[in-house]
Amino acid sequence: MTIVYLVGFMGSGKSTIAKRLSQLWNETYADTDQEIERMYEKKIPDIFIEQGESAFRDYESKVLKNLNEPIIATGGGIVERKENIEWMKQNGTIIYLYASFHEISKRLKDDMNRPLWGHSLEKRKILYKKRQAMYEACADITVDTDEKDVETVIQDIMECLNKSCMYLASYREVIIKSKER
Numbered sequence: 001m002t003i004v005y006l007v008g009f010m011g012s013g014k015s016t017i018a019k020r021l022s023q024l025w026n027e028t029y030a031d032t033d034q035e036i037e038r039m040y041e042k043k044i045p046d047i048f049i050e051q052g053e054s055a056f057r058d059y060e061s062k063v064l065k066n067l068n069e070p071i072i073a074t075g076g077g078i079v080e081r082k083e084n085i086e087w088m089k090q091n092g093t094i095i096y097l098y099a100s101f102h103e104i105s106k107r108l109k110d111d112m113n114r115p116l117w118g119h120s121l122e123k124r125k126i127l128y129k130k131r132q133a134m135y136e137a138c139a140d141i142t143v144d145t146d147e148k149d150v151e152t153v154i155q156d157i158m159e160c161l162n163k164s165c166m167y168l169a170s171y172r173e174v175i176i177k178s179k180e181r
C-alpha cells in the first residue's frame, strides 16, 4: 500500500492534483498520459487517430506497470482494463476524484486534446455514466471535487488519508525508509 493512484473522468483534476500533492509532500509524481506521450513520442490524439484506442490502452497498461512514483495521475480510461484496476489495488490506494458531468463540461468546454471528449454530447454522457460506475467500484477513497478549488480538494484528500490510518501508517514507513536511504 505505497502508491496513491488518482482516478476519475477526464477533467476531474487528476493531473492538477497529483502535481500539487507532489509539491506538498515533497515527493515525485508521474502522469500516465504524459508518460505515454514521452515514451512513444506522440501526442495522445495522434495515437488515437493513427493507431486506435486499443493500441493506446496497450500503451497505458504498460506504462502503468512501469511507474512506481508515490503519486500517480492516471488517464480517465485506466479503468477500462481490469488488469489495471488489479494492479493499482495491489500496489496502492485508489482515490477517485468525483466531478459531476456539469462540472466536467464547465472545465473542459470543447477541449480538443481529449479524443473521447470530442464526441457528441450524447456519447459523452453515455461514457460518463459508464465510467462513473467503474470508478466507484474500484475506489478506496472518493473525494467530491464539484465547486471546490484545488486547495480545498487537497485538504479533503488529506483528511480522508488521515482517517485511513492503515494507509497513513504504511505511507509514513515509506517516507522514513526513503529518507534512510
Ligand SMILES: Nc1ncnc2c1ncn2[C@@H]1O[C@H](COP(=O)(O)OP(=O)(O)OP(=O)(O)O)[C@@H](O)[C@H]1O
Pocket (backbone or CB within 6 Å): 008, 009, 010, 011, 012, 013, 014, 015, 016, 017, 033, 073, 074, 075, 076, 077, 107, 108, 114, 145, 148, 149, 150, 153
Ligand atoms: N478543482 C478544480 N476546480 C476547477 N478547475 C479545475 C479543478 N481541478 C482541475 N481543474 C481544471 O480542469 C482542467 C482539467 O484538469 P486536469 O487536466 O487536471 O484533469 P485530468 O483529470 O487530469 O484529465 P484527463 O483524464 O483528461 O487527464 C484544467 O484546466 C484544470 O486547471
Ligand SMILES: O=C(O)C1=C[C@@H](O)[C@@H](O)[C@H](O)C1
Pocket (backbone or CB within 6 Å): 009, 010, 033, 044, 074, 075, 076, 077, 078, 113, 114, 115, 116
Ligand atoms: O477517458 C479517457 O479514456 C481518456 C482520458 C485522458 O486522460 C487520456 O488518457 C485519453 O484522452 C483517454
Ligand SMILES: [Mg+2]
Pocket (backbone or CB within 6 Å): 014, 015, 016, 031, 033, 073, 074, 075
Ligand atoms: Mg490528466
